[in-house]
Amino acid sequence: MDKPNHPGLKTHSISIVGSKVFGGFSSIIDKISGKYSFKKILIGVMLIVIVGLLLTTYKINEIKTRAFTVYFGDEEIGIVRDQEQALSILSDIKKELSNTYDIDIVFKKDVRFEDTHAKDDLIVSPAELKSNIKSRMTFLVSGYALMVDNKEIGFARTKEDLENIIETIKKPYLDGIDENSDIEKISFIEDVKIEKKDIPLNKLNNKEELLQYIQTGTEEVKTHVVEVGESLWTIAKIYDMSVEELIEANLDKNPEKLQIGDEIKLLVPKSLLTVETIEEIQYTEKTDYEVKIEYDNNMYKTEKKVKVKGSEGESQYIAKITKHNGKVVEKEILKEAIIKKPVDELVVQGTKELPKTAATGAFLMPTRGSISSRYGMRNGRMHRGLDIAARTGTPIKAADGGKVVYTGRKGAYGNLVEIDHGNGYITRYAHCNTIKVKKGDRVYKGQVVATVGNTGRSTGSHLHFEVLKNGRNQNPANYVR
Numbered sequence: 001m002d003k004p005n006h007p008g009l010k011t012h013s014i015s016i017v018g019s020k021v022f023g024g025f026s027s028i029i030d031k032i033s034g035k036y037s038f039k040k041i042l043i044g045v046m047l048i049v050i051v052g053l054l055l056t057t058y059k060i061n062e063i064k065t066r067a068f069t070v071y072f073g074d075e076e077i078g079i080v081r082d083q084e085q086a087l088s089i090l091s092d093i094k095k096e097l098s099n100t101y102d103i104d105i106v107f108k109k110d111v112r113f114e115d116t117h118a119k120d121d122l123i124v125s126p127a128e129l130k131s132n133i134k135s136r137m138t139f140l141v142s143g144y145a146l147m148v149d150n151k152e153i154g155f156a157r158t159k160e161d162l163e164n165i166i167e168t169i170k171k172p173y174l175d176g177i178d179e180n181s182d183i184e185k186i187s188f189i190e191d192v193k194i195e196k197k198d199i200p201l202n203k204l205n206n207k208e209e210l211l212q213y214i215q216t217g218t219e220e221v222k223t224h225v226v227e228v229g230e231s232l233w234t235i236a237k238i239y240d241m242s243v244e245e246l247i248e249a250n251l252d253k254n255p256e257k258l259q260i261g262d263e264i265k266l267l268v269p270k271s272l273l274t275v276e277t278i279e280e281i282q283y284t285e286k287t288d289y290e291v292k293i294e295y296d297n298n299m300y301k302t303e304k305k306v307k308v309k310g311s312e313g314e315s316q317y318i319a320k321i322t323k324h325n326g327k328v329v330e331k332e333i334l335k336e337a338i339i340k341k342p343v344d345e346l347v348v349q350g351t352k353e354l355p356k357t358a359a360t361g362a363f364l365m366p367t368r369g370s371i372s373s374r375y376g377m378r379n380g381r382m383h384r385g386l387d388i389a390a391r392t393g394t395p396i397k398a399a400d401g402g403k404v405v406y407t408g409r410k411g412a413y414g415n416l417v418e419i420d421h422g423n424g425y426i427t428r429y430a431h432c433n434t435i436k437v438k439k440g441d442r443v444y445k446g447q448v449v450a451t452v453g454n455t456g457r458s459t460g461s462h463l464h465f466e467v468l469k470n471g472r473n474q475n476p477a478n479y480v481r
Helices: 011-032 038-064 083-101 126-135 159-175 207-216 232-238 243-249
Strands: 066-072 075-080 111-117 140-148 151-156 181-188 192-200 223-225 263-265 275-287 291-300 304-308 313-324 327-340 345-352 370-373 376-378 381-383 386-389 395-397 402-409 415-420 425-435 448-452 462-469 472-474
Touching: 066 083, 066 126, 075 083, 075 126, 083 111, 083 126, 140 159, 151 159, 151 207, 159 181, 159 192, 159 207, 159 275, 232 243, 243 263, 291 304, 402 425, 415 448
Parallel strands: 291 345
Antiparallel strands: 066 075, 066 111, 140 151, 140 192, 181 275, 223 263, 275 313, 304 345, 313 327, 370 386, 376 381, 386 462, 395 448, 402 415, 415 425, 425 448, 425 462, 462 472
16 A cells, blocks of 8 residues: 655755755845844744744654544554554564465455544554554454353353363362262263354454453452452441452451461452262261250259269261352261260259359348548559448448358458359458457358458458459459449
């Protein structure tokens, strides 16, 4: 095809134009020098020079921006500087296709050009132009279509390519079978066929891309790269998803141990094909034992003891299992053999009502007043109780039911009452004014056992209250309410 315009002007043509313009200036100056002043002549010359420079600049820019709009048929596919470049690309495409398909290629559409002007940023690259031409080709080639339930899913040049894709999809479910399983059948629940068809070239699929599309239901798997401080919860919020969806889409990731830089898939892959496997499997499984209750009228309701310890049994099974894409959808037990019978556990439970003096397991505040000193270090020494300031004579109540194991004077404690609650807990009530119980008495929760005083090492009327668990002091504030 002939070029409608010359690609550019030689540099010497600009020099000729300039010499003619400035040669004319000398002639004009000679004619008008006798009639006008030198100032007017100078202004005129400057105007002529400026006009000449503007014309020259315009001409250079006009040449520099010359371009051609390329059309493939009636569609615009880009702008180029050189027509030969586009024609060469078209020729290369024809050669590639001929070599690939071993046939002569004749396009129904041809390339044509229209003059235009364009800046460099509007010019397409050879790669873009080649891609644009290929995407608009309409000729047909012989190929094969993968049909799923009579719907075209993808296309390939050869039947073998599609067969390989099908086998690749099945392979993981065959590899996952262990030595105790026998595959009876592997197939697709959909109607899958391969049909020979004449296919537009631009519909032929890359083998790897078609495989990914079938396995995930999308041509592109979108991901999120984990940044500092992110978790599945924050990522789910960003993309308006649930954490459960993200976990299902990223089964290879530990949700509790995400690392910075990890790629998180943002969709749950849903294969367009469902691989159904039917296998016969042999396995052993633990069987639970039953817990039986025996009641004893001589034991309190809160008491319980194991009379016979239970143990699990074991059975061997042969089952037919149906899986869809690796997930069990049906399980049929064909045979069961008991290897070891389970032993039922026998638990003795008391029925007798608790006495009023029994421990309830929860402590009440033993007296009314204000906290004057808490549990912990005080003046360089460990203070092992809770001090409750109150007037002398204020009643002190048992924090819970139990048995009085000490009453009387005891060193720095002054007058002391100690109650064993029978469940590993002991409480102490110190600095008492008067004691209302004696050793060996059983007391109920809330019963008055003493009154607030200022005996022993004390700086004022108050109750020093201690809680011990298995012989070790505890912080009473964690127990009283």
